[in-house]
Amino acid sequence: MVDFPVNCSAKTERFLQSAVVATQSPFSYAGQVQDWGGERWAYTIGVKARGRLFEAFASQTLNKRRPFIFRDPTIANAAHSTVTVNGAGQSGNSLITAGWTVVGLVAGDFFSLGTGDETRLYQLTADVVPSSGAATLNFVPALRAAPEHGATVEIAAPAVRLRAVSPVITGVEFGLLRFTVEAVEAL
Known part of the structure; x- marks a missing residue:
């Protein structure tokens, strides 16, 4: 690709x-x-x-x-720790994540999941407030497929296919x- x-x-x-x-x-x-x-x-x-x-x-x-x-160079976010999906089989417009060591993101920020043919872009609809290293992301559009447990959530340089x-x-x-x-x- x-x-x-x-x-x-x-x-x-x-x-x-x-x-x-x-x-x-x-x-x-x-x-x-x-x-x-x-x-x-x-x-x-x-x-x-x-x-x-x-x-x-x-x-x-x-x-x-x-x-x-x-x-998209207009949606690059500040550097973050390695954030990952926490739990398999998730669907819809929210995602439970882990690995947060710094301040979260705000509504309107972007992230992406997947690589190559599976690269998908999402926009947050609510602020992300990590607690004990975990946070739930609320976003659009809905997940197209359930990401694997431990999959990386790309925050610094989100991509879209x-x-x-x-x-x-x-x-x-x-x-x-x-x-x-x-x-x-x-x-």
């Missing part, structure tokens, strides 16, 4: 897409919401590239065919080029 060349990233916009449909009656204006449960991260990554570095990345991803790992949704420029000419890459979480 290839990593996005972060030094080529000039600007990052992200949002959580939800599979929710809202309709309104044209007669009574009553609303109805259907939540299908699907959630994924969507990114617009501003790129500034000079030379062949980005071209090599784009050629490896073969545009929309192959996913890549993106470490993305796939481009539009063609990626592969020919970088002389001079500095600026363009955007549209991508969504590769599930």
Whole structure:
């Protein structure tokens, strides 16, 4: 799995897409919401590239065919101890963790779980207050699979596995080029 060349990233916009449909009656204006449960991260990554570095990345991803790992430079957190999953079979929007030796995180911070094809990004919805080295994380989106007991919780440089949704420029000419890459979480 290839990593996005972060030094080529000039600007990052992200949002959580939800599979929710809202309709309104044209007669009574009553609303109805259907939540299908699907959630994924969507990114617009501003790129500034000079030379062949980005071209090599784009050629490896073969545009929309192959996913890549993106470490969003706008969500790096302060260094922490090695935090791990505490207990197998967890699911939903909370995770019991262990290994906290410093102050926790705050709502809005990010973390990731997994490596390679299993890399997933999560955003905290509540402050994390460790107690005796343990803490429960509350977050979105929901866990896609139960992490293994002892799996590392990446806090310092969270990552997300993305796939481009539009063609990626592969020919970088002389001079500095600026363009955007549209991508969504590769599930």
